[in-house]
Amino acid sequence: MITLHRLGHSDEPFLLNSDLIVTVEACPDTHVALATGNKIVVSESPEQIADAVREWRASIRLAGLRTV
Numbered sequence: 001m002i003t004l005h006r007l008g009h010s011d012e013p014f015l016l017n018s019d020l021i022v023t024v025e026a027c028p029d030t031h032v033a034l035a036t037g038n039k040i041v042v043s044e045s046p047e048q049i050a051d052a053v054r055e056w057r058a059s060i061r062l063a064g065l066r067t068v
Helices: 046-066
Strands: 002-005 013-016 021-026 030-034 039-042
Touching (some): 002 046, 030 046
16 A cells, blocks of 8 residues: 545545556646546655555565565
């Protein structure tokens, strides 16, 4: 899960299952389209979201290696 902030609600973070992300577009606000059909407008840039997803997936793999 990655932490994001809805546009205009920077003091209220929420967790998003990154496996639900279909696309991330900047137009100019960042729109995250989900596999559920929902769209969320967030304050993070597409690059920040991509970095958060990479970090999350790397942490899962690393945790799996530690248990073997």
